[in-house]
Amino acid sequence: MTLSRRTVLLAPAFIAATSLASAARADELESTVVIRTTGGVFEAALKRDFFEPFTKATGVRVIPVAASAGEMLAKSRAMQESGRVEWDIISPQYDDLPNLAPLLMDLGDCTSIPNISRDGVPGTCGRWGELYLTGAELLAFNPQAFPQRKPSSWNDFYDVEVFPGRRALSNTGVPWGMLIQALCADGVPREALFPLDLDRAFRKLDTIKPHISVWWRTGDQSQALMRSGDVVMQTMWLGRAYASRRAGVPIEWTFNQSVADFGAWAILKGAPHPNAAKAFLNFYMENPEAHTAFAREMGYTTSSRDGQALLSPEDKEGLVATPETFAKIIHIDPAWLAANRAPALERWNRWLAA
Amino acid sequence: MSVTTVTDLPAGPAVPAAAPALRGRLSLPLSLLLVAPLVLLLAWAFFLPIGRLLLTSVTEPTLTLTNYRRLITQPLYAEVILRTVWISFACTAAALLLGYPVAALMARPGRVVPKIAAVCVMVPLWTSVLVRSYAWIILLDRKGVINTLLVQSGVIAKPLTMLYTDGAVLMAMTHVLLPFMILPIYSSLRSLPVDLPRAAANLGAGRVRVFFAVTLPLSLPGVFAGCLLVFVMALGFYVTPALLGGPQTLMIATLIGQQATELLDWPFAGAISCVLLVLSLGMVITFKRLLRLDRVVAHD
Missing domain, CATH: 3.40.190.10 (Periplasmic binding protein-like II)
Incomplete structure (x- = not known):
């Protein structure tokens, strides 16, 4: 194929038209979302309980990327400095969210993620992220x-x-x-x-x-x-x-x-798929049974109130699943x-x- | 005399006689053209990012030497650098003592024994450092292979603490770096004309005298190259100390990693890296000087 003069001249017009079109559908879901995980069994459980059901419900494909906590922060910062953000959602320490604010999308009071107020334990909305995992x-x-x-x-x-x-x-x-x-x-x-x-x-x-x-x-x-x-x-x-x-x-x-040892889902500033990322944060709080299954397997409860309520008495006592336990935990x-x-x-x- | 013997030898990894043969045959522009892709790749993917990181150590937040001042005023860094140099030195010495006999064995005439030795050296080299470090965990653990054997055979009553100590790191690092000591020594022993030790023996020197008067001095370039490789690589070692080290085994690479990923203080990470780089380059230059001196002694 040769590139004609005509094609070259038309190209900018075409780009302008497509970007207009995407602006018109600002809240449409992108086809993929990139989520940082810690890999291993943790990623397998997330896939089974949350990523695959999310894809089934919305058609958005989840691309998990394994990285250690240090790699995650270093890469997030490098991506932002170079202006080429490739990840959408990272999972930093919940208590560290305010310090990472320059890297993260401000969710405000989380009204754009309605499920948080419906099923989240108190504090699920962390302004720069959504509480996702509660350990100690x-x-x-x-x-x-x-x-x-x-x-x-x-x-x-x-x-x-x-x-x-x-x-x-x-x-x-x-x-x-x-x-x-x-x-x-x-x-x-x-x-x-x-x-x-x-x-x-x-x-x-x-x-x-x-x-x-x-x-x-x-x-x-x-x-x-x-x-x-x-x-x-x-x-x-x-x-x-x-x-x-x-x-x-x-x-x-x-x-x-x-x-x-609380983990949060947080969306990177300049994330390539912001709508899909927000949709995932909302979907995360959708199904309590998924949270119970996840907690039983991983030993980390999650921020789902109903999911915690479904746990057995023994698990409730051993995990972070009751207001009494929450009150005992010290936050940095x-x-x-x-x-x-x-x-x-x-x-x-x-x-x-x- | 020596030229004819060298060509009779089977080709080792670096036969010196091959170099002059090729030299001068390629024109300068062609040589430059041939190295250009590698130079470009290195410049773009290696020197540029590293240069930028090192530059941030003096330019962020403004033009400043604060990062270097912190390196000097905080005793932690001097202590860790000293410890790193010490561990690297011990590792080099251990690799030399263990590696020279292996290299000598590999360079012996014959087919079977040198081949087996070569396989034993090369196969670990092709195995990931991570795997080899984990293998040491299995061996050294309190419930590991060595302790179990010793306790069951009644040699010791209680298991020894071997893992997470300086000794464990030293042993594993020596193991990982040993091929880099053996191969250069092997190469220089291999290119050693067999006539020379034979002539020395002919003139009445015993085996020990032959080794110390002829073989060892002529293999010194390989020894220096091996020591240099092992020492410089040991200075920057990260995985093995991180997996096998105890709280005392804090090496400089660990601190750089901590600054880069835990604290996100890249300018300071750049400053520590710069010190490590200067240290490594200093070693290279020192060793080069030593090497040149040795050449003068050996050939004149």
Whole structure:
């Protein structure tokens, strides 16, 4: 095919016409939507419970892209800086949403996503994102190691006399939960936690450091430590603790002084398929049964009120599914995090490597 | 004399005699034309983005040296850089001690033994670093292969803590980088004229004397090349320390990753990268100097 002079001259007119046409149908759904996931079993469950039903209902094809939390943020920022945004929806920490606002579409009070007010738990609308997943970083222990008295808070974790045994904390480059837990164990009431008193937190951490046998690096490793009986108690993500219990490992956990591990769906500013993305956020809150199935498999409850209500009493107690549990969970102060992230992490790195 | 012997040898990976044969046969414009695609690719896909990242370390938010000041004033970075250099150095030394005998074995005349040795060196090289690092987890874990064997055979009563220590990282890094030590040494041993050790032996030198007076000095270019490769690669190692390291095994690449993905502070990540780059280049230049010195000694 040769390009005639006529075609070349007509091309701009054609482009103008099509862009006019698309402007006229501003709220029409695009044919695809790109969603960041963490890959693996998590992505498989999301596909089965949400992505495929969404495609069935709307015809919009979901393209999942696996990326670690760090890759997600770095790539989102790089895409925005280069002006070529290729993803629509990312899933950052819910408590970090205000700090990521420059990257994200402002949903305001979420009126454009009506299902949130219909079925969302309180706080589902996070202005720059929709709460999607509710987990916690908590104290998990092997009940067989404590036949008399079970540990019930971080105070007990720090008490090596009454609760002897090998312990683990995490070394994932995200120490906020452990700083908060150390302050809790030192007797700081939860209302007075922020701004975090780092001197006090590290003094308390100093006392437990010699007793930490393993600093786990991945959630999978934390599960292996419980499975092999290598440690008797440790900090753990709820989803991992729940998966261990499902696999028959002797494990219990407490939500006392636990720290929120809440995930959000957030739409990137300049997303290529904004309408489909919003439609997905709305569809996400559509079907409570899907949420129950997802929670039972993954150990993460979701933001669906009705979905939580459908859980068994045992699951309700073990997961983040009741107002009482929600009230126990400590949230990090986003403003403190934004102002102190770098120096606090520097200090943590140094403390850990010393 | 040496030229005729070299051509009698089977071709090794880098037979020096082949180079002069090709040199001067291609015209300069043709040579430039041939390297142009690679140069363009590297310039566009490698040097440009890296240059931009490094540039942000002095230009963001404004023209400033703040990032470098932070590197100097915060003791964490000097400590981690020192530790990285130390681990890389230990890794290089271990790879040299373990790798030289293997290279010597591979360079021996004969068919079967050198072939088997070569396969043992090459196959791990084609396996992903991630897989090899995970393999170490299976071996070193408290409930892993080694501990289980030792406990069951009654050698030890309680399992040893081997995983998540500096030793584990050192061992795994040495394992991963070993082929990069072995291959250059093998190459220089292979191009060593067999007449020379034979002549030395003929003149009454014992096996030890032959090795230290003839074989070792002539293989030094390979040794230096291997050491340089291993050391520079070890400086930037990321996956293995991240998987097998304990809290003390914090290496510089981990800090760069943390700044780039956790804190999104790219200018500062650029500053740390710049230090790493300067460190690596410094090593290359130092080693090159050493190498030249060695050539002078060997040929004059």
